[in-house]
Amino acid sequence: MSQFWKPGTEKPRSCLVDDEEGGVLFYAAPPSSSGHGYSSFERLRQRLPVFKYRTAILYLVEKHATTIIVGETGSGKTTQIPQYLKEAGWAEGGRVIACTQPRRLSVQSVASRVAEEMGVKVGEEVGYTIRFEDKTNQGVTKIKFLTDGVLLREMMNDPLLTKYSVIMVDEAHERSLSTDTLLGLLKKIQRRRPELRLIISSATIEAKSMSNFFRTRKKNDGQASEDNGPNIEPSILSVEGKGFPVEIFYVEEPVSDYLRAAVDAVLLIHEKEPVGDVLVFLTGQDDIDAAVQLLTDEARETTRRHSGLLVLSLYSGLSRADQDLIFTPTPKGKRKVIISTNIAETSLTLEGVVYVVDSGFSKQRFYNPISDIENLVVAPISKASARQRAGRAGRVRPGKCFRLYTEDFFVQDMPVEGIPEMQRSNLVSFVIQLKALGIDNILGFDWLALPPPESMIRALEVLYSLEILDEDAKLTSPTGFQVAEIPLDPMISKMILTADALGCLEEIITIAAILSVQSIWVSVRGTHKGLDEVKLRFAAAEGDHVSFLNVYKAFLQSGKSSQWCYKNYINYHSMKKVVEMREQLSRLVRRLGIIPKSCGMDMQAVRRAIISGFFAHASQLEEYSQNGMYKTVRSSQEVYIHPSSVLFRVNPKWVVYHSLVSTDKHYMHNVIAIDPSWLTEAAPHFYQQRRPSIPLF
DNA sequence: GAGCACTGC
Structure with a gap:
């Protein structure tokens, strides 16, 4: 390989390791003593005490409000931490140890691994919660694994997360939107709950910014020095992964x-x-x-x-x-x-x-x-x-x-x-979640990464136009508060709430569920012809959303058959998710005091409900366009109906789309035909007046 | 007449 490939000269990643007990030993290093770079390891080795893993963890959690664990990828060591904590009494007196993961699958697999190690059944002392699945037993479960998104949802009912004694956030280096949100909120909670312990696990060596982030209270903050609370200086623990070189x-x-x-x-x-x-x-x-x-x-x-x-x-x-x-x-x-x-x-x-x-x-x-x-x-x-x-x-x-x-x-x-x-996402869901937690000054809040002001402004604008936020950028009642309860894109949630008044909630819940899964069609190269033919079978003149209703109805008639899905180029797993999501939404709206009703064949009601959430996504066909060019109403952006739509080449004069996909052109995905008068009826504030400038911050 | 990295509530 040598004439083509050049070996790397970068030093292999090494951490603070001593081989004792047939495994790994660790140095616990307070961040203030070093920059925590590779170069300082040797120095630290001479200056700092050596701990065994268990001792180090328990010592740090006892003494420090925040412990940051770095570089442990693949070590499997993080799964031992909750067990150590439980043995040391952190799960006594009704308290629970929480561990988050960014993905559902890892939540399930880590939970079952830990349960096995402890010799208990999942759902008893060790449990987990992910969307659609709660395997915990209140009063019995001491160690709970969950996705960070679920923990954020839990905060809406219990903003201080009072039942948890320790919260461990794993894979923090991935910097997902929900992990960053959670860490920002946890930092705030720590001020109100000095007894709460945080463990943050990150695979990258750049622990200093995380550590700086959690070094919250100033030295001269008298309160901190008076009580016997934990040291607010975050501690850093380096762990060697067990992977092979x-x-x-x-x-x-x-x-x-x-x-x-x-x-x-x-x-x-x-x-x-x-x-x-x-x-x-x-x-x-x-x-x-x-x-x-x-x-x-x-x-x-x-x-x-x-x-x-x-x-x-x-x-x-x-x-x-x-x-x-x-x-x-x-x-x-x-x-x-x-x-x-x-x-x-x-x-x-x-x-x-x-x-x-x-x-x-x-x-x-x-x-x-x-x-x-x-x-x-x-x-x-x-x-x-x-x-x-x-x-x-x-x-x-x-x-x-x-x-x-x-x-x-x-x-x-x-x-x-x-x-x-x-810093690279649409922030409407983020904003509404924080508003529901009573956080108004979002840009003044402490985040690991500042949300871009332009994205914030856009999100506030969208939420204001949907009447989810009022002129003071506060949640409206009841719409705003209800939308915050529904775990979907706010535009879809708004559509659900309006559907109740229009008597077509059964239909709209189905549409909402289908719009929230990736695609209900199979996507294998070379199936276009068959797929197009099948789509014609379900096609509705009104557009894609109504065609979805036809697909769902036929799926139910088939007895939710996977064979039927296969024959019709429909993704069976997506349809199962749709069914699950429908059930969840149905339960949720009932909790909000709404009983879903069906509008039968009245598809105008369905279209009006869709417009109540998506009126900002309206486009008009260019009068003399030969190639189906539309212009968006909001910004006169040149757009086209995507060829996968049932309205492709039909080109109705006015349409509302679900989303824009940009490749060589801007394509509208999932389109329905509308009467433009419905736009001004649904959102007079948006279409008839200039929008007032709203106080943003 | 075209194209969907990956999660998550």
Whole structure:
């Protein structure tokens, strides 16, 4: 490999480790004593006491309000912490230890692992809560795993999270919108509840900013020194991961075509390296399909040399059967090559991978608050991502990672961490959640990353136009408070609330559920023709939303049959989610005192309800347009009906769309035809007057 | 006549 690949010179990640007890030992380092960089480790080693893991954890949680654990990726050590805490009495007197994860799957798997280690059943002493599933037993459950989104929801009923004695936030380095929100709120809670302990676990070494963030009270704040409360200086604990070392290789020269370079790298690995599966990170389905094609062709041409290659693709849209193929063990004499999106970086773990090929790119979402459009853009990944990808090669034995970029690029040009989601998202749901918690001065609030003011303004504007916020930017009653209760995009929640008055809530709940899943259609290349024919069967003249009702009705008539779904190009798993979500929404509106009613065949009521939430998404067909060009009412943006819509080529004069998707053009996804007079009826404040300037901050 | 990184309540 040497003429092509250059070994990395970066020092391997090493932490404060001493090998005792056949495992790992740790140094506990208060952040004030050092910058917590690699260079200071040796110095710390000489100056600081050495603790065993359990002792260190208990000591730090006892003495410090906040403990930050760094660099433990894959160590499995975080799952031991709640057990230590429980043994030390932190779950006595009705108190509960909470541990959050950003994903439902990890919540379930960590909970069952911990329950097994403790020899109890999930749902008793150890339980978990994720959306649609609550496996806890009040009074019995002492350690509770949950997604950070669920914990945020819990705060709406119990803003100080009083039942928890310790809250552990895992995977904080991922900087998801809900993790950042949670950490900001937890910092605030700590001031009111000095006895609360926080443990924040992060895989990146950049612990200092996290530590600074939690160093809240000033030194001369008398209250802090008088009581015997915990030290408000956050403590940092470095933990060595248990992964095997991974040797890093870079390309000597920048590559112009990462797809071709990835294929070549796989062939080279297959030729030169001993057995072991290969994981290739590309950006999306297009890339992946092309690479699979190239590899398959290549393997066919040179049968003898490249026999034994088993090429598979991996992305979230795959059917269950295809995913199972990924997880079956590699047959003897074969080498599995998995070409994947970012899904394999965090969401799925593949066993047996020894070689990683990293393109250095991923698709990332960016939000433009001026146009109010979210875009998916192929962009270079961060160093943190690159390390995470490389780490995937060291799970079973020492591995190798081949990076399709130069070491100079890695060292000099790659950002240390990605842009937090807070700074590249639409913030309407974020804002309404905070408003419901009584937080008004959102930009003055302490966040790990400041939400961009433009996005804040846009979110407040949208919520004001929906009459969820009033002129003082306070939640309206009852609409605003009710919308905050509903766990959906506020525009959809508004549509649900109006549907009650229009007598079509049964129908609108179905539409809301379908709009909230990714897609109810199967998305496999080459199925367009069949899919289009099937869509005609369900097509309604009013548009896509009404067609969804036809699909749902037919699905129920089939007895919720997976076979029926298969025949009709409908994604069975999406439909099951729709059913679940419908049930949840139905329970929820009943709790708000609303009994869902059906409007039968009155689709005008349904369309009016949709407009009550989506009046801002109206477009008008250009009068002399030959190619179906529309202009949005709000900003005269040039838009088109997406070819997947049942109204494609029908081109009604006025439409309302659910979302805009931007590729070469701006496409409207999920469209219904409307009468423009319904717009002014639904939102006179929006269409008849200039919007007043509202006090934003 | 086209394209959906990934989560989550």
